[in-house]
Amino acid sequence: MSTLRARYFARDPKLWPVFRDPGLSRLVESRRHHAPTAERLAAYPNGEHLLDALKADHAIPDGPRIPGEVHEPLLFAAALSKAWENPSSVENVVTMPCDPAIYGAMLGVAANPNLVYREYCEVAEELEKTVVRQIAQLVGYDPAEATGVFTQGGTFCNLYGYLFGIRKAMPDALHLGLEHGQDYRIINSQGGHYSNTTNLSLLGVNLARKTIRVRVTSSHDIDLKDLEDQLVACFRLNCLVPCIMLTMGTTDTFGVDRVKPVYDLCRQLTARFGLTTVPHIHVDSAVGWPLIFFLDYDFAANPLAINAATLASLHHNVERFRELKYADSFTVDFQKWGFVPYTSSLVMIKERASLQALEHDPENFSYFEKGTQGQTHFQSTIECSRGAAGLFGAYSALQYLGKRGYQMLIAHGLQNANYFRHRLAHTPGALVIAQQNQGPSVGFRLYDPAIVTDPVAELAFEKEFDDSAAHRERVTRNNAYHRDVFLRRGKHGLYTNWVQFVTNTGYSDTGAWHPLPGEKAVFMNPLTDHDHIDRFVARLHAT
Template identity: 60%
Template sequence: MSNSCLSLLQNKEANQLNSAFERYYNEAFADYFSRDPNKWPVFNEPGFAAIHNFRQQRLSPHERIAGYPNGEALHAQLVGDASLSQGRMRPSGQPDEMLAFAAALSKDWENPSSVENVVTMPADPAIYGSMMGAMANPNLAYSEYAGMADQLEKHVIRQIATHVGYDPEQSTGLFTQGGTFCNLYGYLLGLRKSLPTAIHHGMQSVPDYRIINSQGGHYSNMTNLSLLGVDIKEKTIRIKVTDSHDIDFDDLERQMRACFAVKCLIPTIMITMGTTDTFAVDKIKPVYDLRERLCEEYQVPVKPHLHVDAAVGWSMIFFLDYDFKRNPLAINEVTLAGIERTVARVRELKYADSFTVDFHKWGYVPYTSSLVMIKNKDDMKALENEPENFSYFEHDLQGQTHLQSTIECSRGAVGVFGAYAAMKYMGIEGYQIILAHCLQNANYFRSQLLELGNVKLMVPENQGPSVGFRLYNPEWVNDVNAEFANEQQCMSNEAYMAMLARNSKWHRQIFKQRGKVGLYTNWVEFISRSAYNPYGKYSYIPGEKAVFMNPATGRTQIDTFVSRLMG
């Protein structure tokens, strides 16, 4: 942890809420997250209103079934009855009992305590927009099946392209089913450009190659490779990460040189903007510069495709033009400094060949709403399949969408409509307010944990919504930093491995005994890593995390959690 970051986190004045910011936040929350039927008439529908009213009781997870009207009987019916209805049921004009029950008792992301992961409640305008898309039911895969929804998708893509510094006329993109599919496209673009014969002959017929990604990346960075038929044991190089969990440039250069020196191709390099558990943000420009330099040095004809998994961190683009000196929203000092640090890296998105955007994460749009942005629209030609495979589509209309280049034959537009509505109504300022509220919560939580003395914060310099930490028994440990430093040496010292296991077991027991109080946190098996041994191997270090993306969460929930932290 840098001294400046630590001093700000421990400075109570730097963590205070400004009254002007609180006013902005209260207005934004009322406009975009209150489910107010006077502002968004869709919430007048009786079923929607009933769901919202039930959730406003803020029941704990174990109280919800019993607290729902006729909940026990409905639950028994849901888990026990598997027969289809024989006859017709006439609509009564009333909410469907079972649908309302299942919706109301789905995971309650509106609860201010819900901070388990990179998921949150959707915004009111995004719900409104998504319902419009669901009712219209376009298929974005084919222009004739999409109609004007196709133009709406292009409009949103141009908005994102313009904002991050892509040429909106030269770039493209497409909405797909989740960040995993976006990253799949990132890999596929590289494979098809570097190994063009694979589209017809498969991965067994191509020259030698290696896919490069980071050890800190999302698990889909590996599962996607298996799906694509890549030999993940022999054809994948996972780059080491620094103590801050971002990519190690020295190791990246070593591995790229080793490949290029023996004419081994690198189709794709995948890096991350905002890891799930610790919000590590890889620098993009140095990777871009390294690629350009080595490709020239080794005369590599097709450069590796540089894809950024920005599924979590993409929303920080809304701060690209923020006036950090004037600070018009009165964001507190520690959070302002953290945002400015992150935005310096987010500015580099324009150097990526493609990147992942998950509107359904920190964009407050209902599932699923994911967009893969592509800097050069000509890259899509590498994905094109044979035209004769599309014989039942009108030939003159096929080229108006990415029909021949997409994985899916069906691409729903609900995510497009939701994303458009969220960005239109919240605007850049609305997003800035809500994101800053979340980040101020994260820093307040960090500061409260630091005061306890028996908590080790994971990479607080990353300054994102994810707060990872390890609890230590104060009867065993006097200096958590020294204890953690020893745990990091567990790969070369059996005593330290035993220490790691003992401390993890104790923390895990406290976590389970505490239950859901104040904040609903999560247990993570890889909250940090040990030091690398001489063979490049390392050990996972587990811990607890809270992810402050929930706009309803406040300091009341944080204070309650901290007061009960030890069970």
């Protein structure tokens, strides 16, 4: 790890001359001082004055500035942006971008291709095809048949996933809308990202009547029995299911859905009910996708000397990610565990024919050359403009880090996460949620050790679905204790995040349930070490 850090995460101008720019050099230096968030403004020279001036600024300058002159408000805003390169920053599924990705993204910005149209991007289009082929090869898609689109974030990738299903199952929806024709239901999981729902709202889907949210298990993955029951109910009524949205790596506890059983179930049930439309399976793997770098890892030889506990859990998760090839499409967020700057997201598509379902009529694009339109994804994309900075950053990161570099970075994060789980397991009042998931995300709840002597039993009590006043009062007491500790602890060792849904109660007879809040840390930061974890645990209960 020390070599990886020095070569690819040090912002070293001797290795990456782009950081010799005076503005970038000052920015890097100012962000090396890892003050807690609340202290960063005071630590920045003249910070309070610069912030006041920025807030009061409302006029564009009359004349041009001297080229190369550092503009202080610009540098200040960059310097005081969230410092993901701080080793304590583990709040969410975000991490610092690596140096080669920054370099690649800057080349993409300077060239300024628009990937939506071949004449506007030329050879940059071939770079996109190259990354798509590389990811296809890695996951087990046929590189000659697969395709993909770089787009603006994981939410857009998941939006494409829904659209593939809708347009393939309900082709008239392109012109007549979703409420025309046959009845339908779109299925996702209660443990999925919020974009699973917001995208459907954006598409005009009636959330109350046209969506089914499948239950989750104690591991926060999709409940396959409930999924089967829901599909059977739909198919018995001749109700279409255009799309099933799965998740491989939930944000807060890294629940990983199985894909192959869903793939098999869809085909078995559509054959049983004589249906011609098989649901499109899209996997939101925005968080977990880098585990595909381990699909050909020699777990027996273990060349990276990954510790035994992490190796076993990694192997378990990799076996699940081996099933990603059965998805019709999936989300790749390079901007998360791929160490690439925002935004860099790719929707991978197993069969390029899926894009044909999204094609709009050629007459809608009258001011583009007809002969060029069909040579790209132009008529099928959501965007009229697709910037290439994310593509260039992703390609550069893949080329400089390589599979082995990614494996080392991923293993480092997973070993940190396991060490954190170990420390919490030996701390009174602490309980890891879905400990068996063993991903980079660690969700946990804290209880007052003076009151709760057995956190496992206490969580079991909380997870009972019980709307009685006594039950609500006890859960509320526990929630308040943890929330108060979280606020009093401050930023020490690790910067964690409060989440309103770190786990859930069981289900009532009618399927009702309640969320349970908690705290999470996500170990993707390549600069985080055990000493940061130790300092955090020492103040875990804000003592």
